[in-house]
Amino acid sequence: MDKIDIKAYKANPNTVIGDYATKDNLNASEKELKKALKRIRKDLGDFQDTLYAHAKYNVLICLQGMDTAGKDSLIREVFKDFNVRGVVVHSFKVPTELELKHDFLWRHYIALPARGKFGVFNRTHYENVLVTRVHPEYILNENIPGIDSVKDVDEKFWDHRFQDINEFEQHLARNGTIIFKFFLHLSKNEQRNRLLRRLDKPNKNWKFSPGDLKEREEWDEYLQCYQEAVQRTTKPHAPWYIVPADDKNASRLIVATILWETLIKFKDIEEPELDEKIMANLGSYREQLEKEK
Structure with missing residues (x-):
């Protein structure tokens, strides 16, 4: 297997x-990747157990x-060995009536993980410079002065929105949030194959929507919007990673490796030591418990 750089x-x-590959099996079999x-998971x-005990980062x-x-499957496979209380997943859909009464970042801010936990955003605040950019009419639902x-949704509007996102992430990073952003880079042909499989498998039919085909027609525009979002918001404290997604097993391993090799560099994340008085009396506590027999 190739070493993951x-x-x-x-x-x-x-x-x-477009310069990044959509497929890389790392010269490994499916069994080796799994x-x-x-x-690594x-x-x-x-x-995550240590992160929780340390309680200063999320x-x-x-x-x-x-x-x-x-x-969805990446989340299931990469975080399978986590304590279920240590990871919280949020899948953001079309904004609700309540969410539209707040600024576009509000629903993401209140979903952030607490210190000591992992939070996974399945689709994120970036939908607000992706879907809304391809379909600017959606912005009108936000009732912005x-x-x-x-026609009011001009380049200046998008400049401000990118600025808001960058400042949001800078604020999070300053307060102990370790941020990873992954773009799962899928080829158009592989998407076609996966959509066909959804149609062929009864247990996958529920995932299919005719709207998927309509959005597929906007493929090039979406890719351009993704590229600009990545270029304008990849920062040292909030980096983007372009992960080839045509091979699911490889993409899961690549994401897990990026997480692991980055997180272990935080040498200050360690389990806290017991209070000296408690440490000095461990023997008596043990004796007290053993007497209960």
Whole structure:
């Protein structure tokens, strides 16, 4: 199996998404990929226990990608060995009536993980510069002062929205949130194959929507919007990673490796030591419990 170089997937302000591969099986079999993931997700689960005891950091993982990119299954497989109380997943859908009465970041802010926990955003605050950019008419539902028609949703509007996102993430990072942002880079042909499988499998039919085909027609525009979002918001404290998604087993292992190799660099995250008085009396506590027999 090829060694995973996490720097190869890290984006920069000049990133061209089309230059990144959509498929990489790491020269490994499906069995080898699953075995490697099993090892690393156990390490991540143990790390989360330490993170919880340390209680000064939290981890936010943002997953974006075209429909069928494999976000749901990645979450299931990468976080399988976590204490269920240590990871919280939020799947953001169309904003509710209540959410539309607040600014676009509100519903994401209140879903952030507490210190000591991992939070996974399945689709994220970036939908507000992706779907809404392809369909600017959706912005009118937000009832923003001065935005009365689609023509008011101009480049200045998007500049402000990118600025809001960058400031939001900077604020989080300053307060102990370790941020990862992953774009699961799927090819258009592989999406076609996965949509066909949804139609062929009765237990997958519920995932299919005719709207998937309509959005597929906007593929190139979505890809351009993703590229600009990545270029304008990848930062040292909130980096984007472009992960090939045509091979699900490989993409899961790549994401898990990026998480693990980054998190272990936080040398200050360690389990706290017991209070000296408690430590000095461990023997008496043990004796007290043993007497209960």
